[in-house]
Amino acid sequence: MANKQLPVGSFLEIDATQLQVLIDTLRASGYRTIGPRIADGAIVYADLTSTDQLPVGYIDRQDGGLYRLEKSDGAGFFDYVVGPYSLKNFLFPPRETLLESIRKNGTWQMTPPEIDPTPLAVIGVRSCDLRALAIQDKVFLGGPYVDPGYKARREKLFLVAVNCRRASATCFCHSMNTGPAVNGEFDLALTEVNGRFVIEIGSSAGAGAMAGIDWVPAPARVVEESRAISDKLKDQMHERDQVPYSQQTGTRQRHMDTTDIHDLLLNNLEHPRWAEVAERCLACANCTSVCPTCFCASVEDVSDLSGDNVRRERAWDSCFTMEHSYTNTGTVRKTTASRYRQWLTHKLATWSDQFGTSGCVGCGRCITWCPVAIDLTEEVAAIRGDQS
Amino acid sequence: MSTLLDSPLIDNPWVANSAQIVDVRPEVPGVSTYDLVFDNRDVAEGYRFEPGQFNMLYLPGFGESAISISSDPSRHGVLSHTVRVAGNVTQSLARRKVGDRIGVRGPFGSNWPVDACRGRDVVIACGGIGLAPLRPAIYEILNHREDYGRVILLYGSRTRDGLLYTSEYDGWRAKDMDLEVTVDIGDANWKGHVGVVPQLFYRHRLQAERTTVMSCGPEIMMRFVVFEALARKIRPENIFVSMERNMSCAMGFCGHCQIGPYFVCKDGPVFDYRQAQPFFNLEDF
Numbered sequence: 300m301a302n303k304q305l306p307v308g309s310f311l312e313i314d315a316t317q318l319q320v321l322i323d324t325l326r327a328s329g330y331r332t333i334g335p336r337i338a339d340g341a342i343v344y345a346d347l348t349s350t351d352q353l354p355v356g357y358i359d360r361q362d363g364g365l366y367r368l369e370k371s372d373g374a375g376f377f378d379y380v381v382g383p384y385s386l387k388n389f390l391f392p393p394r395e396t397l398l399e400s401i402r403k404n405g406t407w408q409m410t411p412p413e414i415d416p417t418p419l420a421v422i423g424v425r426s427c428d429l430r431a432l433a434i435q436d437k438v439f440l441g442g443p444y445v446d447p448g449y450k451a452r453r454e455k456l457f458l459v460a461v462n463c464r465r466a467s468a469t470c471f472c473h474s475m476n477t478g479p480a481v482n483g484e485f486d487l488a489l490t491e492v493n494g495r496f497v498i499e500i501g502s503s504a505g506a507g508a509m510a511g512i513d514w515v516p517a518p519a520r521v522v523e524e525s526r527a528i529s530d531k532l533k534d535q536m537h538e539r540d541q542v543p544y545s546q547q548t549g550t551r552q553r554h555m556d557t558t559d560i561h562d563l564l565l566n567n568l569e570h571p572r573w574a575e576v577a578e579r580c581l582a583c584a585n586c587t588s589v590c591p592t593c594f595c596a597s598v599e600d601v602s603d604l605s606g607d608n609v610r611r612e613r614a615w616d617s618c619f620t621m622e623h624s625y626t627n628t629g630t631v632r633k634t635t636a637s638r639y640r641q642w643l644t645h646k647l648a649t650w651s652d653q654f655g656t657s658g659c660v661g662c663g664r665c666i667t668w669c670p671v672a673i674d675l676t677e678e679v680a681a682i683r684g685d686q687s
Numbered sequence: 688m689s690t691l692l693d694s695p696l697i698d699n700p701w702v703a704n705s706a707q708i709v710d711v712r713p714e715v716p717g718v719s720t721y722d723l724v725f726d727n728r729d730v731a732e733g734y735r736f737e738p739g740q741f742n743m744l745y746l747p748g749f750g751e752s753a754i755s756i757s758s759d760p761s762r763h764g765v766l767s768h769t770v771r772v773a774g775n776v777t778q779s780l781a782r783r784k785v786g787d788r789i790g791v792r793g794p795f796g797s798n799w800p801v802d803a804c805r806g807r808d809v810v811i812a813c814g815g816i817g818l819a820p821l822r823p824a825i826y827e828i829l830n831h832r833e834d835y836g837r838v839i840l841l842y843g844s845r846t847r848d849g850l851l852y853t854s855e856y857d858g859w860r861a862k863d864m865d866l867e868v869t870v871d872i873g874d875a876n877w878k879g880h881v882g883v884v885p886q887l888f889y890r891h892r893l894q895a896e897r898t899t900v901m902s903c904g905p906e907i908m909m910r911f912v913v914f915e916a917l918a919r920k921i922r923p924e925n926i927f928v929s930m931e932r933n934m935s936c937a938m939g940f941c942g943h944c945q946i947g948p949y950f951v952c953k954d955g956p957v958f959d960y961r962q963a964q965p966f967f968n969l970e971d972f
Contacts, residue, residue: 397701400747400790406726407747407788411699443953444700444938565947568969595942598935602748609747611701616941623943626933627773628905637971645945652948 305506310517310525311498315376318496319350320512321459321487325420328508330457333389334422335379341366342382344389347422354379361467361663362550363672376491377423377461380470381662385428385591389419390452391435397448397598398611414448418455424485425463426478427470427662431591432458433483437654438594457504460485462529466536469663471676473536474555477660480529490525497525544677553663555676556683557647560657563683564648568640572681577636579671584617586665586673587642592658595623618642643675700938703745703790704730708783709765715849718816719781720757720769723791731764737798738823739929739957743937744768744780745790752776753934753952755820756794760827766791769819769851795937797957799824800927804899807925808836810891812912814843814884814904818851820929820956821903829862836897841887843869847877865891885911888919895920901957903929910968913960926960928967946972 305311325332326348334347337354347353359379360367371378400409424432439449460481463470472478481488486505490497497517500506517525539552587593597616602609616623619638624631632638650658659675666674710722725731736756743751752774758767772781783789801824809828813821828835840859844850847870860866867887869880880887885908898921902912909928916926930951932944937952944951947966949958966972 398703402747405786405788407705407790409703409705409745409747409790411702439940442939444940446940447699447701565965568972594940596935596940597943598751598941600748600750606748611745611747613935613941616943618942624932626931631932632971634971641945641972644947649945649948653950 304503305500305509307500307502307506309500310522311500311509311514312517312521313496313498313512313514315350315491315494315496317512317514318376321508322347322350322422324508324511325457329418330420331417332420332422335377335382337368340368342368342379343384344421344423350376358465359467361469361667363469363666363674364669365672366667374494375464377489378464380463380465380467381425381428381664383589383664383668385589385662385664386421386424386432386456387435387591387593389421390432390449390456391439391594394612394614395448396610396612400609400611402607402609411447414451416455418457419452420457420459422459422461424458424460425662426460426481426483427472427475427660428591429458429460429481429483429485430475430477430660431662434592434654434656434658434660435594437656438592441654457508458485458487458501460488460501462488462490462525463532464491464528466532467663467667468550468552469666470536470661471539471553471555471663472661473533474540474553474557474676475657475659475661479532479536480526490528492521492525492528497521544680551674553666553674553676555661555679557657560679561648561651563679564644567682568644570682572678573636573640575681576639576673576678577634579673580619580635580639581671582619582635582638583670584619585668585670587617587619588615589664589668590646591660591662591664592646593617597622618645643678646675647679700792701936703743703751703792705788706766706791708785708787708789711783711785714769714851715844718769718771718851720767721780721783722758723766723768723789724764725791726788734763734766734794736760736766736794736823738801738827739798739820740794740796741820741937741956742766742768742791742793743795743934744770744776745792746776746779746783747790749779750776751790751792751935751937752780753795753937755956757819757822758826759830760823761830769816769822771816792937795952797953797955799901799957800899800959801827804925805831805834806836806897808838808894808898810839810841810888810893810898810900810916812841812884812887812900812902812904814908815845815849816851817902817904817908817929818842821901822852824901825859825864829859829864832862837865838863839865839867839891841867841869841884843871843880843882843884843887845871847874883911884908885915888912888915893919893921895922898925900926902927906967913967923960923964927957928960928963929956930958930963931956 336345439446485501488499539554646658706723757769873881935941
């Protein structure tokens, strides 16, 4: 198709084979291109060169403390939902050097490291993760200080979002108003319809990436069909709201009542439920590791034996650790109960005081990856008193 | 309020500026004051801070420590930091000598409302090393003494050995600041007050509607200072406390210094009591 500039907001249609051309185009433009691939029994983001590497036909079964991949009879490219990785793994890496200091003649030369200039393209980003990205943008870019590493990586990011066609049992994006339909900043958004892809152009960079791809304008009927997939999924998810957990049979379908959740949690800091969940919680920090918005980190110096060459490194940390609230007059949060309370009240209540939105996007990862299947939607309901 | 971004420093807020230790003055056991001058001329001459703000002092190989600036804000070029040895970084700092260099990031944090309380009476109530972050406020106020009403310092320490800056008290009194000093535990030679700092409130009759209270010290001391202030009908918006939590970044990124919705590094360390009250007495929070 001709290289005319496609307006943002236009809809195209492509054959599934053209997805390979998109990957090739991005790689030829210098992007490190990552997408969903199976590793160790889970779907993670990894380097992508060929559509053969995509987990076509796989779906995931998720529940509290459970993640299983199954090959379905279908051939959907993206019918699984989110795995343990999110964009956080790439924009806010688990370990990063902040400063390099070299001592010469008693003087310290302190310089920031070179930032890797390779831009990143991600294929397969879901709506919940797009919203999580916007939330982390507020943390690292929206305050009085800007994190230069995050900013550099964020400015060069190319996002190919995907509209989910199904939800797992732990998804509750509908409760958090973060999905299932993609809404947010993206370059291209794909919806798989009848074995072909409907693509929404989200930016001029996205439009540019379509050069060399064999596309046709998507007829209104097809655009309508793609929208209907998201609408129907949303309605299905909202049907869960009608059924309290105590009345559900089979795998619990998550939802969360967020009415007045800020005041609900902050007015219940002495609720007995905190002690109760603490009896189950291992303070293992899995939830904070997989959460796409958690940003707590610790900073430490790493040096060679001479002490003349020092790297200052930032690494992911968690409010569940004993060290997190350490002060020289004593650790503030000594009990698991106080730490679980800190995590939940921050995520669902004080986060909105700090950043204007909830910290939770309803992706369900903390439920799936908790070894003892703690479910924050259940904890909130218990505090609300809905629990039977 | 000046921030790191106003300072003529590099645009990467993680990068420390090299500064030389030009003086080390032992104050009380375990506490010394370090005077620092930035190596970079522009930074040294352009650096400004408000009373109550802090720097992150960086000892490469050990880490950073958040230390309040304790010198006069109108004295440019040299920055004083009164430091108590409390962990690896401050122990490493205690081994430095005049001429050694360390890294400095800052200034960070909110400040004492020295401007806002012009025309009012000011009560500064602090304990132990808590006098250090308030000393810049004292200097600012006494440098413009005619702009303020009564100025009262209520200060105490566990024992007389812990009293900071004793050589300056007479000079402060000479500038028309009432100064009450107390110790928790007296000895045979101590002729002053014995008791905790909040009890010093009983020695003054305050006019609530024109009084601002600024307090820094152990949390339990601040709790009772606030109690005494509220009991005298001083309103929460006129009571200021300084909170302390460990910090890794001082910029609201690492999450360690949070108390409820507040980041002590950027919303504090100075809070007015309306902000602090819901979380002030909460255990384990």
